[in-house]
Structures are given as structure tokens and as C-alpha cells.
Amino acid sequence: MNSNTPSSSTGGLGSADSTWPRRNTKRPKYSRFSQQELPACKPILTPKWVISIFLLVGIVFIPIGIVSLLASRDVVEIVDRYETYCIPIEYQKDKLGYIQGPQDKTCYRTLRVRKHMKQPIHVYYQLDSFYQNHRRYVKSRSDQQLRSVKNEGDTDPCKPEATVDGRPIVPCGLIAWSLFNDTYRLTRNNQPLNINKTNISWKSDRDRKFGKNVFPKNFQNGTLVGGGTLDTSLPLNKQEDLMVWMRTAALPTFRKLYGRIEVDLQVGDTINVTISNNYNTYSFNGKKKLVLSTTSWLGGKNEFVGIAYLTVGGLCVGLAILFALIYLIKPRRLGDPSYLSWNQNPGGH
Numbered sequence: 001m002n003s004n005t006p007s008s009s010t011g012g013l014g015s016a017d018s019t020w021p022r023r024n025t026k027r028p029k030y031s032r033f034s035q036q037e038l039p040a041c042k043p044i045l046t047p048k049w050v051i052s053i054f055l056l057v058g059i060v061f062i063p064i065g066i067v068s069l070l071a072s073r074d075v076v077e078i079v080d081r082y083e084t085y086c087i088p089i090e091y092q093k094d095k096l097g098y099i100q101g102p103q104d105k106t107c108y109r110t111l112r113v114r115k116h117m118k119q120p121i122h123v124y125y126q127l128d129s130f131y132q133n134h135r136r137y138v139k140s141r142s143d144q145q146l147r148s149v150k151n152e153g154d155t156d157p158c159k160p161e162a163t164v165d166g167r168p169i170v171p172c173g174l175i176a177w178s179l180f181n182d183t184y185r186l187t188r189n190n191q192p193l194n195i196n197k198t199n200i201s202w203k204s205d206r207d208r209k210f211g212k213n214v215f216p217k218n219f220q221n222g223t224l225v226g227g228g229t230l231d232t233s234l235p236l237n238k239q240e241d242l243m244v245w246m247r248t249a250a251l252p253t254f255r256k257l258y259g260r261i262e263v264d265l266q267v268g269d270t271i272n273v274t275i276s277n278n279y280n281t282y283s284f285n286g287k288k289k290l291v292l293s294t295t296s297w298l299g300g301k302n303e304f305v306g307i308a309y310l311t312v313g314g315l316c317v318g319l320a321i322l323f324a325l326i327y328l329i330k331p332r333r334l335g336d337p338s339y340l341s342w343n344q345n346p347g348g349h
Helices: 009-017 047-073 095-100 135-139 143-147 203-209 240-245 303-329
Strands: 077-081 106-112 121-128 183-188 191-193 254-261 270-276 287-293
Touching (some): 047 303, 077 106, 203 240, 240 254
Antiparallel strands (some): 121 287, 183 191, 183 270
């Protein structure tokens, strides 16, 4: 065999293939971005840095917590639970029968003002053990129907409160059907005390969510009546109690705005409340409360925010002191950061 002749075609191609360009490779084009080699902040959390950060968080959070707690404690509240007291003695063992019967539901309560209350004083009703966040309850409404008279027949999402004898209910759904219908009339020292019920709903609801040409129809006309009724002569964007109620609460205990008292209440004032105890919370052992409350720059009475800031701030200061003691009593030698991978020369070995 001639020594100048290739021993095989395979060997010849293999030798030539090593010099050919790789045209079909899937390797991406090199860039510092694709290889994650762009400059980046890679802090080294030394003991001094950790202690300083914890101290800073504590120094910031503790004053915020104190200020929030003081603002909450400046809020004056009068809370009166009345669902049990508004049941006559002879019906105490059959509360459900009383609330569903034809008896007069008028109830009288007396409140004492223990601390000066500056206007505006917000009047709320509070319900406990009422799950407005239940999936079926939340879905049982038609926003299209509430917004436009053209969508009056859009009641598919509203079942089981969608139609009456084939006619659409406006507003339909379980949320509207269960509208809160207890009412309150207040007098102070035997003089009428006005409750302003305008602008208690969200402006966005009045302007966009509830239509000015949509009027209640066939509402609470079924065999089973839920809660309150609506004025058929007023469009939905004027029915503010309905708008407040239909902003469903996330928790089973919630307050909703009933109105505002726009005069100051003085220490020693006697508030007589006439309650129409109509709303049925007895079937699920719920509680009803009437709340009169002032507000602060932080809103209503809520000590959770202040306590949370104080807890986190105190915990951070405590950890900073603990780490500082450990660092001073038994220090640990730190490694050389020059050996970290991002401090190495990519071309080196």
C-alpha cells in the first residue's frame, strides 16, 4: 500500500473536520450580560454591618410605633353590643322566632360620653361571625347590571337571587339581598342628634360602579326576604347604604359606615338610641354592635400597627445587642474576601 494514500475516507474526513467552522452550533454569542458578568453589588455582611443594620431598623421603627400607638389611643370610641339586649325577656329562648316574627323590633339603648369627642364622629355598625368573604357569596353579584340599565338582564352570576317569576332582580345577587337593615335614631340630652348619611360611600362607586339610570326592580319580592329594602324612586348611585354594604369585608368581624355626627359630644352627655332591630344574626350566632368613633391622622382606632412596629423595632435592637456582645466576647476571624469568586480574575487560574 502506498504510504501517500489515506488509510480510509473516515480518517481523512475526521482530520479535515477539526478545522471546519461549526455552523450549526447552539452556543449563544458571548456577552457579559448572558454570562452574568456585569458589575453588581455583592455586599459582605460582616458583624459590624449586621449590627448597624439591626440598630438602624430599630431606631426607625420604635419611634414610628410609639407615634402610631399614641395616635390610636387618642381616638375615642363608644361601643354598644345590642343584639341580646334588644330581645324581650319572653323571647330569650327563641331569638330566631322573635326576629322572624311580626313583633315590634324597636329597642332603646343609652350611651354615656366619657371623654370629649370632636366632630366628625363616625357612626358604624359592626357585625361578628359574618363571612362576607365566602366564595359563593362574593361571586353572587353582577357589576355590569349595577353599572348600566342596558345590562338589566345580566343576572347569570347572581344565582340563587337572580330572577322573580322570570323577571330580573335589580340589584341581583346574595350580597344585595342580605343588605343590612337595622336603623338608628339618636338624641342627645333629649334633643335630636342628626346623622349625616351623605358621602359615606366611595366616590369611585358613586361615579363609576353604580349607574345613575339604574333603578331597583323586583327587589326583595321573592318568597324569602333577606335584609333591607331599597327606594325604587332613587337610582343605585344614590343608595349609599347599598354601596357601603356591597364593598365586601375580608374578615368575619367588620365595621361599615352608617353615617356621621357633625357636632362635638361633651363629657357627660347622654345619648339615647332608638334601634330598629331587624337584621337576623341569630341564625348564625352573630353579634351586632353600634360604634361611635372619632378619627386621628392614622384613621380609626387600631393599635395593631403601633404594636407591630414596636415589636419589630424592639426585636431588631435586641438582636443588635446580642450580636454585639457575641462579637466582643468571642470574636471570630473573618476570611479574606479577595478569595471570593467575584474578586478573582476570570482569565486567571
